[in-house]
């Protein structure tokens with residue numbers, strides 16, 4: 001079991017290992033509770049496989065990796081916003097809660113759009129070079 005998964009600690013982390021354990025727990029939460037995050041991981045895996053198949057160059061890898069982490073970051077932020085909003089309003093309807101959650105979801109959508117654009121440019125170019 002991951003360190004920090006079941007503890008009830010509310011004080012500061014004492015060392016790097018403890019911080020690392022809680023950070024790993026955060027990633028575990030993202031993977032196990034966020035359906036959209038899992039979908040993005042599947043797309044990320046497919047993009048990496050395609051990158052190897054089409055033998056994209058270093059610059060192209062950097063763009064692909066940048067796009068993947070942009071989506072992961074936006075998805076993490078969205079999850080944080082959802083958790084904090086629910087903590088504050090306790091699932092009661094609130095226009096500000098709606099605004100915060102909708103903006104966070106919009107950020108994920110924009111980052112996914114960015115990743116699609118990068119994917120089309122990089123893999124489109126690589127595919128053309130592969131066919132030629």
Ligand SMILES: Nc1ncnc2c1ncn2[C@@H]1O[C@H](COP(=O)(O)OP(=O)(O)OP(=O)(O)O)[C@@H](O)[C@H]1O
Pocket residue numbers: 036078082089091092093094095097098101102105
């Ligand atoms: N407390 C609230 N007050 C007002 N609107 C809310 C509230 N909670 C959720 N909503 C509305 O419902 C939408 C979905 O809520 P929420 O993000 O919690 O669900 P979700 O299914 O986990 O979203 P996602 O698809 O991003 O995982 C929000 O974008 C917002 O429009």
